[in-house]
Amino acid sequence: MLVVMEAHATAEQIEAVCAEIRAMGFTPHPMPGPTRTAIGITGNQGPIEQAGRLQRLPGVSQLIRVTAPYKRVSREFKELDTVVEVSGVPIGGAGIAVIAGPCTVESREQTLNVARAVRAAGAIMLRGGAYKPRTSPYSFQGLGEAGLRILAEARELTGLPVVTEVMDTETLPLVVEYADMLQIGARNMQNYSLLRAVGRTQRPVLLKRGFAATVKDLLLAAEYILAEGNSNVVLCERGIRTFDDSLRFTLDLAVVPLIKQLSHLPVIVDPSHASGRADLVIPMARAAIAAGADGLIVEVHDNPAYAVCDGIQALIPDSFAAMMHQLARIAAAVERPLLSRVEVNGGHTTLA
Ligand code: PEP
Numbered sequence: 457m458l459v460v461m462e463a464h465a466t467a468e469q470i471e472a473v474c475a476e477i478r479a480m481g482f483t484p485h486p487m488p489g490p491t492r493t494a495i496g497i498t499g500n501q502g503p504i505e506q507a508g509r510l511q512r513l514p515g516v517s518q519l520i521r522v523t524a525p526y527k528r529v530s531r532e533f534k535e536l537d538t539v540v541e542v543s544g545v546p547i548g549g550a551g552i553a554v555i556a557g558p559c560t561v562e563s564r565e566q567t568l569n570v571a572r573a574v575r576a577a578g579a580i581m582l583r584g585g586a587y588k589p590r591t592s593p594y595s596f597q598g599l600g601e602a603g604l605r606i607l608a609e610a611r612e613l614t615g616l617p618v619v620t621e622v623m624d625t626e627t628l629p630l631v632v633e634y635a636d637m638l639q640i641g642a643r644n645m646q647n648y649s650l651l652r653a654v655g656r657t658q659r660p661v662l663l664k665r666g667f668a669a670t671v672k673d674l675l676l677a678a679e680y681i682l683a684e685g686n687s688n689v690v691l692c693e694r695g696i697r698t699f700d701d702s703l704r705f706t707l708d709l710a711v712v713p714l715i716k717q718l719s720h721l722p723v724i725v726d727p728s729h730a731s732g733r734a735d736l737v738i739p740m741a742r743a744a745i746a747a748g749a750d751g752l753i754v755e756v757h758d759n760p761a762y763a764v765c766d767g768i769q770a771l772i773p774d775s776f777a778a779m780m781h782q783l784a785r786i787a788a789a790v791e792r793p794l795l796s797r798v799e800v801n802g803g804h805t806t807l808a
C-alpha cells in the first residue's frame with residue numbers, strides 16, 4: 457500500500473500518517489518526491505483492512521494498492537528511477553556506466569595491467585573476482601584476501617571504484633573492507649541469508665540474475681536487500697539457461713526494458729557471461745545499450761589465451777577500446793552519454 461499525500465501536506469501531517477501506520481503494526485517508508493510525498497507501507501500480509509483510517513487523515517490525497525509481490529523494489533512503490541552511487545559513480549542516472557576488468561584477480565601484474573588499460577579506454581569502474589564461485593571444486597577458487605588487496609591497489613592507481621563478488625556471509629566483513637560495490641553472483645542470487653546480510657550494509661550491491669531465475673525471482677531477491685534497509689541495488693542480466701546450448705547462456709535482453717517498467721532499480725547487462733564468446737561480446741554490448749541498459753559489466757584480459765578463467769569470453773584491451781567507441785555512438789542515439797572520467801587539476805579525476 458502507498459499513501460500519496462497532497463502536494464501541500466505539512467511535515468506534521470506526514471508524521472501523523474506514519475504514526476498511524478506504526479500504530480497498525482506496520483512500517484512506514486516516507487518518500488519525498490518532486491511534487492509530493494508518498495508513504496509506502498510494509499509489514500502487512502495482504503490488503504490493509506483499517507485503510508480507511510489513513511484515508512481520513514488530513515493531507516492524505518489517495519491510497520494506492522501495491523499489487524506486485526516485491527514492494528520496495530516496484531515502480532508502483534517508487535515512481536522515480538533510483539540512482540545508485542558507487543564511490544562517486546552514479547548508476548541508473550542519465551549516464552551509462554561501463555564496468556570492466558578481468559574475470560578473476562590472477563596476479564598483481566595482470567590486474568594492474570588490465571585496470572590501466574580499461575581506465576585508458578574509458579571504463580568507469582573496475583571488476584575482478586577475488587572469491588570465485590566455480591562449477592568444479594578443483595578449479596581455481598580465487599586469491600581471496602590477497603586478491604582484494606590487489607584490487608585496492610588497482611583502485612588507488614586508476615581511481616576506479618571496484619566491484620567484486622562476495623560469496624558467503626563469513627567473508628562479507630572482509631570483502632566490505634575493500635569493495636566499493638558487492639557483487640552477488642548468479643549462483644548466489646537466491647542465497648537469502650547472504651542477501652539479508654548485504655542488505656544490512658549500506659554498500660552498493662550488484663545483484664546478478666540466477667541462470668534459472670525468473671524476473672519475479674530476481675526482483676524478490678532484490679526485495680530481500682531493500683527490506684533490510686539497503687536500497688543501493690543494481691540488477692544485472694547475465695544470460696539464462698534455455699534449451700539452446702549453442703552458447704554458454706542465452707542473453708534475455710527483453711528483460712531490460714521490462715524490469716525498467718516493473719522496478720525503479722538500475723539494470724545493467726553482462727554480455728561476457730551471457731554469450732561466453734569474445735566475438736559476440738561487442739554486438740551484445742551494443743544491443744544492451746540500445747535496449748536501454750544503464751550500463752555493462754565486461755570481462756577484459758591482457759592475455760586471454762593464458763587466463764585462469766573465462767579467457768574465451770575476455771576482450772583484449774584493444775577490442776575493449778574499439779567497443780567503447782562504438783558504444784559512445786549508440787549511447788548518443790538513445791540520448792544518454794557514456795559516463796567517463798576526465799583529467800582535471802593535474803591528475804584528479806571527475807565524472808563527465
Ligand atoms: C563473474 O562475474 O565473474 C561471475 C562469476 O558471474 P556470474 O555470477 O554471472 O556467473
Ligand code: MN
Pocket residue numbers: 559560729755765766
Ligand atoms: Mn567470469
